[in-house]
Amino acid sequence: MRWFRAIILLNRNEHIYQTWPRCITTLDSFNSLRPLPDYSPRKPTVKDSILVDRICTTISQRPLEPFNIILNRIQSNFNYHHLVWVLIRIKNNPKLALKFFRWAGAQNIRSMEAYCIIIHLLAASGKIKAAEDFIRDVVLNPQKAFASNPNQLFNMMIYTYKVCGSNPLVFDLLVKVFAQNGMVHEAMDIFQGVLRYGFRVSVHSCNALLGVLLKANEVELGWKFYQQMTRNGISVNLYTLNMIVYALCKADNVEEAERFVGEMDEKGLVADVVSYTTIVDGYCRKGEVEKAIKVVGEMVQKQLEPNVFTYSTLINDLCKQGKVAKAMELYKNMIDRGVNPDNVVYATLVRGFCELGNLQEAFRLVDEMVKRGLTPNVVVYNTLLDGLCKKIKMRDAGQLFQDMCNKNVVPDKVTYTTLINGYCKEGNMHKAFRLHNEMIGKRIAPNVVTYTALTNGLCRKGEVEIANKLLYEMAGKGLVLNIFTYNSLIHGLCKVGNIEQAVKLVNDMVEAGMDPDTVTYTTLIDGYCKQGNLAAAFEYLSKMLENGVEPNAVTYNVLTETLYNAGKITESNMIFAKMVQKGISPNVVSYNFLLRQSCDQGMMQDASKHLKKMTEQGHIPNKNTYNLLIEGHCKIGNLEEACKVYRIMVRNGFRPGVGMYNTLIEALSKKGKLQEARDLFNEMRKRGLVPDRGVYNAFIDQNYLEGNVEEVLDLRDEVA
Incomplete structure (x- = not known):
């Protein structure tokens, strides 16, 4: 931790001089001098x-x-x-x-x-x-x-x-x-x-x-x-106390550290913010964030104001757990208490929102960061670029990269690799290799991740032979393929439907002395599921369990979704129950599956319960969550609730797609809410989205009945 650096300053000369013979140390007790x-x-x-x-x-x-x-x-x-x-x-x-x-x-x-x-x-x-x-x-x-x-x-x-x-x-x-x-x-x-x-x-x-x-x-x-x-x-003094607390927490004896602080308090040596922040960090490292928050409460009761490091520690752990909503609550709380967030806090929150896919909130935080006089560094830019690249928004990513360079923020290996990966996913191998050459020209050596992205991109385009040549080039530079490289290549092959080649690569991986992990098996299971080959998917699930590899939430999500789509609802629910039984926490995708089931059956009260539990667990709804809820409410004619969810969705930075607009417009039109439908129709067109022909026809007919001949002709020109 940054604040512990002070403790290390006493030990500036870290090297041990071997000119002295090593002594065997014991701690003796003696009575006479x-x-x-x-x-x-x-x-x-x-x-x-x-x-x-x-x-x-x-x-x-x-x-x-x-x-x-x-x-x-x-x-x-x-x-x-x-x-x-x-x-x-x-x-x-x-x-x-x-x-x-x-x-x-x-x-x-x-x-x-x-x-x-x-x-x-x-x-x-x-x-x-x-x-x-x-x-x-x-x-x-x-x-x-x-x-x-x-x-x-x-x-x-x-x-x-x-x-x-x-x-x-x-x-x-x-x-x-x-x-x-x-x-x-x-x-x-x-x-x-x-x-x-x-x-x-x-x-x-x-x-x-x-x-x-x-x-x-x-x-x-x-x-x-x-x-x-x-x-x-x-x-002993406070400095001693803080070192002991740090040591106990480092050894995962956080409860013992808390007891020690209590004992010292009784002896008149009162712990400070550093002591409690160390304990907070200890609990966070153990994943016991609720205990950490409780310690912060005790600090406040003792009139010890949590500092930026205390908040930073908690926010980091909450974001790691995907509980960005709770992290934002803490962020607002720290500002209310007069504690100014630093670069680390903003970088952590930006990463949290990017991982959830909420880029609008991530960029808003960066704007707020700048207004507070802080300068986004290469880590923040890399996080934003990663978020854009994951959504394949490569035009925006390219502009951000240019903005980064214009502001004298020097791109590093992560920057180039992130962009290369994004362009490869987009299928723009020309730009990917151009960036690869640019980074070499700047003497930034590509690493295994860079080559993994390039080979993955080539596999996606069916260029397996060129990908293999690139792997040989990689090996020639002394870079060794790791599990991530193999998994990326396997994913690329499965993405283009070449599962036979993916399975062959898994066998090559095993021969090279690397065991398939959860990602490997999940990728193959997903590939077979997308082909509708459930028998092969479950065969690999069996192999996975036989080899002692535990499925994760993603594995279960793939299976439940596939079974549900195949009409095997009972089996789908059994798989979901198995996941919960094994103590695997559902993620956003898992909750969206539950929402989909409830919405398909018109059970919107159950859907609301799932949504509540989802947010209580610290998961932020994504675009698919809102789409499911809006469709569900429209399906049972609850347009007021559907429009309410739509407004929340827009307020939280998500833009509806064509399908969502069409669903709402059709539902509003059927209920006779023509003005609301017209407003959405116009909003959709302003954004450059093209409504379905059925929606166009409905508005053409409506304008004809109202005598708006000019509007009818304009709409016919658009749809032509």
């Missing part, structure tokens, strides 16, 4: 003491002069023991000690002991940032200090602590640096050691370590570490 050791370095000889005195005197009296000049004569006799002895002698002058340490480093004279002393001296003098930088240098480049493992470094830091009069914060820095550099187990070992000597580690360093543990998916170890923090009296 270890005493700090006394510092007892190797004692200098008389000759060594004279050299150390000489160095200390020289650099103390001449601190501003270059050391490589004033210490030039003693360089040949100088070693790392002298470095340590000098640093201890001048420990009360950290600035001088640091300059001397750097001079020694330039002579390639270093030791881990010297490094630890200089770190302590810097910490003792309040130069915390400089101390941290030195620790980081040793941790990332252990060879500089001849440190073979983290424990050796820690033990030396402990050993030199007392003699330097250091700051206990130095051990906190040590834990933090190991943690920040992704060295989780090493940091855990240092943490244990620090506690054994009675030092405290700050909550900030603990949070850094906890964050790295959780990022590495060490959730169980992270939880144990949190428990040890609290056992050792480290006061």
Whole structure:
């Protein structure tokens, strides 16, 4: 989630440096503290003491002069023991000690002991940032200090602590640096050691370590570490709480995360918007959107205003479930509460409406987005293009593509592939291949999906041989056919009625080591159903079940619709009941089937019940839904209700087709509602739609009886 990025900022250096041996981490509990050791370095000889005195005197009296000049004569006799002895002698002058340490480093004279002393001296003098930088240098480049493992470094830091009069914060820095550099187990070992000597580690360093543990998916170890923090009296903060909540939700323990928030609330640590938004996201990921909405309600009760991320999470999940109507309710609610939708919210809603086929509402949202000062990005444009291409509105898609380029939104691989797929479905292979060449010219490499669209388009036009050549070209570029490629080709072959070739391709797919999935079987079942071969369709349903592949709502919709059309109403209802029994939620197509049954039988009250249940489940009626209802009401003479549904349909962005206009006009004419019929007739003609000859004849006769000779002649010219 975008808002969790802040938690990761503590862990900027993600790489784990393999120069340290891997440590085995356990979380120990201990009752007694270890005493700090006394510092007892190797004692200098008389000759060594004279050299150390000489160095200390020289650099103390001449601190501003270059050391490589004033210490030039003693360089040949100088070693790392002298470095340590000098640093201890001048420990009360950290600035001088640091300059001397750097001079020694330039002579390639270093030791881990010297490094630890200089770190302590810097910490003792309040130069915390400089101390941290030195620790980081040793941790990332252990060879500089001849440190073979983290424990050796820690033990030396402990050993030199007392003699330097250091700051206990130095051990906190040590834990933090190991943690920040992704060295989780090493940091855990240092943490244990620090506690054994009675030092405290700050909550900030603990949070850094906890964050790295959780990022590495060490959730169980992270939880144990949190428990040890609290056992050792480290006061956790909101940052800690949010990381634990995130970890629990990531592990699908969302209820446990909620309980944890409640427990912390009782202890006085109140959760914030981030905490609750994490829980909301957790429930959404599990598909339990109702629980997520309940959590938002609790937030509001606690006077915590849900932010754009909270709403975005919920809206995204609702749209994924096809419950766009509920998503829109949340969208309106967020605006009412003063929360401004961002690009993500709009992109999600646009995608939701496009998937439902309601492009008018999708484009309206984009207009609203622009009015709010937001700029549609390539994702939004790709979503709109996909919606247009699915409806084969390629002229509109081409114009939108041009508009996108004019506004300096750079098309990507998805853009080109979407358009290519659309043109292939339209049968315009010339434009499809032109775009294919254009994307190559722009150095955008076509992927498997691009080639799948092209081969599918060729198969639809019966160009199976050319499609096969294209597949060879695809293989030559190192692209491997996947299940989606095969399914697309099988769909294309079934679309043109070439089921034998489709079945052969399924066999080839199995030989290539790919098992047919739900889409594969459903495509074949649909192909056989369209040919009226129900026996073959049910044979493949049996194969599907035998191979452990579960049918989905689309599979059942194909079978119920085919059986119903064949007059096998009892069998059709049995299949529908089986779908519900298996716990498969009906989709819009499923509900439209129920509506069709009710409307065909003139049972409009049942139809209304199905419509109500459909909308309660978050499914938005589509054009077919409205067509069925209008025809049903017209059939029983309920014109008032039919006209009401017609107005709702238009208001929701759906344009009636010729059949719908004809049905309404004929029904209104029979009832003597001539003016309403005339209005629809004129509206239809203005839209460029051609009424049936029967409708024309009815209006010609009506105008003749009314003496409108000029209108009669115009209508005769139109119908001629």
